[in-house]
Amino acid sequence: MLERFLGSQGYRRFARRATTSGKAGGYLPSENDITLDLRDLSAFRAALRVSPDEYAHLARAYTHDPARFSPASLRLARATTRAWNRVVLRLRLQSVLPSSAFAPPAFPELAQSSAALVYKPGRAASLRVWVPTRSGESWMADGEVIECEREVWRSSGAWAQLRRGDVVANVAIPAFGNVGTLVFDGKFLRDLSFEFDVVGHLPAWLNMLGFSPSHFHNIVVASSSNPVFYLSLAPYVAAVRESLSLCKDRVSVSSPQGNYLVSRYVYRAALHLLAGQIIGDAAGAGGAGPGGIEVVHPDWAGQIVVEAEGTTEAATLLLARVRPTLSLSLSSRCSLALD
Incomplete structure (x- = not known):
């Protein structure tokens, strides 16, 4: 079922472990690996239909009157972003495993469009959280950044799968440049820098020599064709x-x-x-x-x-x-x- 509806995103089933001549085959997931289920599938398919503007609209309504905000809308915003994170990190896990770890494709006819993929191998993982800010402001306070970390942690298994350089966007903030975008430094989520680009750029503590030059392409945006980044020489x-x-x-x-x-x-x-x-x-x-x-x-x-x-x-x-x-x-x- 999962491969039928996520195959267009590149999802593959793990091969079953079998014992042959005393040797184990297939891939044995660790306790930190993400295992998707039908709830993740349902919420992820809903996430594909929710635009960033709609997330921001829900956040404005929630900030205006939390007591009267629809519980169904609250569940939608949180469930879809958490499922998005789990699917993205599951797809990223696949990109580092050998082909022998997967079962033969059950639906090989499913075509993949690179423009529609939520994760592309070799690129940064782009995660989402829905954390409305106080009074609907575009800049997050320290407590709201911490809440973004908690929200990633609530995406069962997601926090343990984060890597240095992963990007987390707070979709509750109206999209403009890189406002609301955070980068994982290996321990915490941190803000981007705005010193050389009004829409934001990668911070000085992130050494781009450790990543491909295209690692953040179309994930961290720039105001020109020459994005700003730092090399530690x-x-x-x-x-x-x-x-x-x-x-x-x-x-x-x-x-x-x-x-x-x-x-x-x-x-x-x-x-x-x-x-x-x-x-x-x-x-x-x-x-x-x-x-x-x-x-x-x-x-x-x-x-x-x-x-x-x-x-x-x-x-x-x-x-x-x-x-x-x-x-x-x-x-x-x-x-x-x-x-």
């Missing part, structure tokens, strides 16, 4: 200092009279990243390495060139920003290129 300070040099460059400049090649001087430093290289010591915090240690994601493997304007001030700023964190933003005077 602290392990490569020596490489940056040793390779930093003043170079002459030629760039194309457009004007009403035509295109011109203009010479300029820039400071450049190069460093080499290896996939799986340890970049943090936060064991157990949800990193991709053994024990949760942060390591370089394979998509970042290769040479990185860090560039700054050809002035002493810009070079000094570059060295200062490499430790502890390099910010990539539209307002940054430093640029970065990948080879």
Whole structure:
């Protein structure tokens, strides 16, 4: 039944464990793994029909007069978001298991549309909570953020499945940019930063070297085609200092009279990243390495060139920003290129 209605989302049944020649086959779920049931299926299918605007409308009605708010609407808002979380995390679990862990598809004809998938392998898990704010405000108080954590915990088994970098959106807040969006840091849910982008961007404590560059694509939105994120290059300070040099460059400049090649001087430093290289010591915090240690994601493997304007001030700023964190933003005077 579950595969019949969730197969279009990529859901697969686990293979049954069987004993052959003394060896066990299939996959044995742990006590923390999420096991879906028909209640989850019913609530999730309802969640697909509830838009973010409708969640926000329910929150406004609840804030206006909680005593007269329909109990059925309250159950709908909470049950659909909790089921959404359980399905998303169950699908994420599938993406890290071998194909031998699953039974053959019962409905192979079910087509999957990537635009309609609630979870895409290699991307951040996008969870939902419904926590109305005081007076219907768009900014959450500390107590409301804690309530968001409790609501994720109430999605039976969801909290134990969270990983560093998972995104939780409070759909009770009207959608605008990243307002109401929280990121899991390995222990708690934390706000995004709004320093370089009015709609919000990933915070400085989240080192993007541990994730694919597309990990948050269409999950954390940006006001331009150049999203802001942070790279911690602290392990490569020596490489940056040793390779930093003043170079002459030629760039194309457009004007009403035509295109011109203009010479300029820039400071450049190069460093080499290896996939799986340890970049943090936060064991157990949800990193991709053994024990949760942060390591370089394979998509970042290769040479990185860090560039700054050809002035002493810009070079000094570059060295200062490499430790502890390099910010990539539209307002940054430093640029970065990948080879």
